[in-house]
Every structure is written in C-alpha cells, then in structure tokens.
Amino acid sequence: MVTNNSKGIIVDRLTSMAVFVKVVDLGSFVAAANETGLSPQMVSKHVVFLEDRLGATLLNRTTRKQSLSDIGRAYYERCKIILGEAEAAESLASDMRRHPRGLLRVNAPKTFGSLVLAPMVTRYLARFPDVEIDLVLEDRFVDPVDEGYEVVIRIGNVPAPGLVAVPLAPYRIVVCAAPDYLARFGEPKKPTDLMHHQCLVFGQSALSRPSCWHFYEDGKETEVNISGRIRSNDWLTLMRAAVEGYGIALGAELIMRDELAAGRLVQVLDGYDVPIRPVNAFYIAGRRPTAKVRSFLDAMVEAFGPEG
Template identity: 40%
Template structure:
C-alpha cells in the first residue's frame, strides 16, 4: 500500500463525503478508493469511517487522523516544491469555477497568456452563475462576485464590478425612457434571482446622497447572465448588469444607457479556496494571474487603497 496515496484518498473521502465523489475528483476507480481505505484501516487497526448505503461519516479516530493527514500532506508538498522547480514551472490539473459572463468576456480571452506562462498546467474551467461547493465538487479555487458567505474559505479580493442600467431601443420606443429610479416602478424590469436561494435581487441607485433600493416589477426573472442579457436584447424589459458585459451593445446601439447620473453599488470580486487545503503552486500562480489581469482591466480594477496583491484574508 502506498501510504501517502492512501492518506490523500482518505482526506478526499472525508472532504467530499463519499467514495464515489472522491473517486471522481481524484480520477481513480471507485474500487481503488475503497481498497485503499480498507488497507489503511487494517494497517492502523482502527475504523476511520462509518459506512451506510446512503452516506459516509468519519469516526472519532478518523477525525483525529484526518487532521494529522492534512498536516503531513501539506508538509510533503511543501518539501517537494522547495526541492524542485514546481514554483517556477507549476504543473498538473487545475479545477476553477467562475461566473459565466466574467469567464466568457474576461478570463477566457486572456487564457493564451496564462498558458504561455504556465504550459504544464491543464485547466478545467467551470462556467456558471451558481455557487459551487469547492470541497464537495473537487474545485481548487473559484472566482466569485458579491458578498462572501462561507467563512470556511480563504479569499483574496482581486477586482470590483460596476453596474449600469439600460434597455433595447424597441422597448424604449414602446414604453418610454425613465428619468428617475422611481419611474422604474411603472416599467417592466428584467429581474435576476439567486441560484442558491431563489431570492430576487433588489436594484439600488445613488446620486448626491439620495439613495434608492427597491424591488421592481417584471414578467421574467433569470439566474444566468447570458440568458439575462438575451432577455434585454429581446426587448423584454429594462436590465441592470455589469458594465463590461454591456459595453459592446451600448457602443453599437443594441442597448441604450438609462439613468446615467445614478450609480449602483459595485460588487467586490474574490478568488476563494478552501482553507484546509495546501495552497499549491498552480493555485497560487492562477490567483496572481487573475489579480494581475483584473488590475489591468479598466472595468474591474480595484481602487488603489483596496488593492493588496499579496494579502489573503478569511472570508466573512
């Protein structure tokens, strides 16, 4: 039995909550995962996991051994990296998740530069507007916009998203142009709802100390940025969306800017990763690359006072 591999498998089973998900995340046959856990328990002469047909849970001995395994595996990886060129040339599979619009408009077009710098990294980029469970789904890190709600994650703020309000010319020709946020209550607005909670987000506006945060009427609500934009272009209503996604449509006239004197509260953008995982070289270079990419993007750049390019903070 390869003891280190067995420890890695055990940690993955505990993190993901089952043998099947652990096997998928590690790209191993499920039988291999089961055999390694059995061999590990036999070698230690203790039961590490409770198994039922519906779930896997860790025993008290298993919980203590899990904490030791995390420290040992972290020390091994650090030792390997300090004696190799991994820091200079990181390699291996990197699993990342990012919001659909941000991935399509900013991350993916810049990936040739990332691969030119790090040719030995293989990237699996999940693109969706739902909040993935990094540990359960075996994701190394994620780019997220908005308030952080998971205190088990380490977060680095890398950018900021600004919003603008607009509508298609066909909608404005039919329903008119609002001149004040209160006018929106008499319009059809395209709403966006959380894929995690189902809650429809309020719209907010501010100007010279005057503030509005209001729920708005609408016939349709969506939870995907591509679908949301498509609804706006189809003239289904007024939309409020990130400026970097709307700029091409505003430039060519497919959408028209509304309420230009009013601003909406910007959202911070973070890269997050689990705090109980060793920060591998491939994750580290990806985080640094994203921070650099956003710092050079006029629509994503942090104010200088907020930019701390080497600081990681616990998400709150």
C-alpha cells in the same frame, strides 16, 4: 521512510541507502564519511541498520578491504534506482512549484464564469501550455478543501473561513436598454420611472413575487418595485432580451461592456448609484500556492483585478 531500529534510534532508510551507495562507490567507510560529512562510525551505523533490517550481510569486511556480498550487489543496484526515483520526484515537485503545470481545478459563479472568466482562461492556457483547467460553474459556495478546488471565485460578501482572498474589480452595476426599446417607450429619468417600464428580472422566484432594484442619490436610497414579462436565472438570456428590445436590464458593467461599447445597449439612470458587489478569488490558507495557482491568480488580477 523513517524507521526505529532495534536500539530505538530513529533512522531514515533513504539516507541509509544513500550512505551505503556512497560506501560502495567510493570503496571505504572513511571516504564515504568525508563525502557525506558524517563520522566513519555513523556511516558504519547506517550500513549496519540496513543489514539488521534485511537480516543479511551487504558488505564483506576485512581489516584491509571490503567487498559486496551477492545480496549486497543486488541491493546496491536497486538502491541506486530508488534513490534516482526519489531525486526525480523531488526535482519534479520543485519544478512544478517554479513552473506552472498540471491540472488546476477552478470554481466560479455561472454568469461570471461563462461570460467573463472563460475568455481569460483560454488566454491563460495559451500562455501556459503545461497547465490543464477543470472549470466548474455553479452559484453555491463550495468548500474547496472537501471538493478539491484550488481557486474559487465568488461575488458578494460571503464568509470564507480558512481561505485567502485576492480582491478583483468589484461588480459595477448599470441599468441599460436597447436604443430601439428607448425609442419606443422613452428613457427613464429617475428610478421610480422604472415602474412604468418592462424590466428584465434576474432570479428564480415565481413571476407573481415582486422584485426590487435599489438606487442611491446623495446618500438617499430609493427602492423600486419592478416587473416585466421575462424573468430568468440565466443572465445571458436577459442580456439577449435586452439587446433585442424586450426591456430594461440591470447587471454588471463588466458583463455588458461589449454590448455597451458597440451601442447595442445604452446606459440609463447613470446619475444614480447602484450597490457595488465585491469580487474575490480565494485559495486555501496555510498552503503555499503552487506555480499554477499563483500564475492563474496573477492572470485574473491582470485581466480584471482590483483597479478593473
């Protein structure tokens, strides 16, 4: 509450209230000046500013003593409440900056969010019981400022003006299939062999549109047109189809890690490189991250951060 008084001097009303309360508590302008580090004249100006603003006398002054007017007594009690609330608000803000608490809004791609991020979120909430998370999963690149997100996770090289990136482990892409599928149809030995296999296609386009997988060996790129009976924009659907032996899948090792470790899927063509996609968590530049944002980003780096 900053106000211009009648003489054009900018005055902080909360400061004036605090000075006024000090004058009343300590019994004199001089004592209040010594306590606040102001001159007695400046202490007097703060009180006069309040009286001018209210159009009423707060302190009855004589050369020997001072006393509160009826209005001054009521105003004094209310000032103590207002100053206490202001101090509590500052203390709460400071505490929230030091200790994670409050609602955290996070946006992430659907597949990464449901299969990778969700388990980390529940572990994070167990560590920080004063935090709530609103996790929204969608594949479009949202504007965190306009849409109110504090953390945004994105895969691939995406433009991020006004955002600060926290690198996470990149998507390492692998090709895999169920042991049953490989027993029935054989294992591809080179990328072009995939043209003779059922491949599980990730995407939203029509089945008649060809899809390509890209491979590298010794810096040389091989582009393979693949096809299959199942196409879906939901990776969990494709992974389940792969586990059940319906074809060969290409996807993030991070997502298929459990299936590979359990032997339900087997990696093939591991001698060939597949393009790696960067993964980043973003927060808004120019804003000092709150404790909940910092702790969430730290938890992400710990779970799947840059070294994987």
